[in-house]
Amino acid sequence: GAVVSQHPSRVICKSGTSVKIECRSLDFQATTMFWYRQFPKKSLMLMATSNEGSKATYEQGVEKDKFLINHASLTLSTLTVTSAHPEDSSFYICSARQPGSTDTQYFGPGTRLTVL
Amino acid sequence: DQQVKQNSPSLSVQEGRISILNCDYTNSMFDYFLWYKKYPAEGPTFLISISSIKDKNEDGRFTVFLNKSAKHLSLHIVPSQPGDSAVYFCAASTGTASKLTFGTGTRLQVTL
Numbered sequence: 001g002a003v004v005s006q007h008p009s010r011v012i013c014k015s016g017t018s019v020k021i022e023c024r025s026l027d028f029q030a031t032t033m034f035w036y037r038q039f040p041k042k043s044l045m046l047m048a049t050s051n052e053g054s055k056a057t058y059e060q061g062v063e064k065d066k067f068l069i070n071h072a073s074l075t076l077s078t079l080t081v082t083s084a085h086p087e088d089s090s091f092y093i094c095s096a097r098q099p100g101s102t103d104t105q106y107f108g109p110g111t112r113l114t115v116l
Numbered sequence: 117d118q119q120v121k122q123n124s125p126s127l128s129v130q131e132g133r134i135s136i137l138n139c140d141y142t143n144s145m146f147d148y149f150l151w152y153k154k155y156p157a158e159g160p161t162f163l164i165s166i167s168s169i170k171d172k173n174e175d176g177r178f179t180v181f182l183n184k185s186a187k188h189l190s191l192h193i194v195p196s197q198p199g200d201s202a203v204y205f206c207a208a209s210t211g212t213a214s215k216l217t218f219g220t221g222t223r224l225q226v227t228l
Contacts, residue, residue: 002162004159006159034215034216042220043205043218043219043220043221044160044205044218046215046216046217049215091157093159093160095159104150104162104165105150105162105216106162107152107159107161107162108159109158109159110157110158110159112157
């Protein structure tokens with residue numbers, strides 16, 4: 001149980017385009033999902049908390065207009081990187097908290113974004 | 117401000133021996149702690165957790181120890197296996213907030 005998937009696993013796009021990344025909880029309903037970013041050889045940086053049916057909560061320094069988050073259902077959250085630039089190239093990882101558990105988050109496999 | 121610190125960026129252990137990974141935290145409000153294992157280009161995999169009401173939790177080869185007074189936790193892996201080679205992250209939360217704060221990671225290499 002507690003499986004989280006992400007799609008796509010890898011995406012390459014041109015500067016100025018937008019990219020959508022999907023995060024799905026496959027065997028449980030997640031009212032809360034989280035989006036992280038990891039730079040090479042660095043820790044995971046929380047970008048935002050995605051709440052089903054309401055607006056996402058962004059961490060300080062994360063541009064909400066650039067990183068659009070939608071959590072339209074209990075099993076799906078999407079992160080859209082708008083007008084991507086090379087500095088947005090990174091490894092993006094989502095996680096979901098299983099209801100009824102403590103604060104254990106289960107992570108997706110990640111999405112490698114490369115902006116040319 | 118790094119509230120969760122893993123001061124050893126890397127660790128090498130022989131197969132069959134014990135691996136001990138350490139983690140320190142500064143926020144006394146943290147009351148739930150987790151360890152994750154991560155391979156390159158993959159998402160972290162949950163290993164084991166511990167609540168602040170306990171000082172030890174064991175699951176198979178993995179044991180986590182918590183010393184609240186020292187604000188220190190450790191992960192013991194025994195016996196270590198080559199497949200354990202990965203980056204290990206500790207994480208902490210204040211419980212109700214559900215937001216995890218991650219350490220910087222320790223790369224474990226288990227040699228034959």
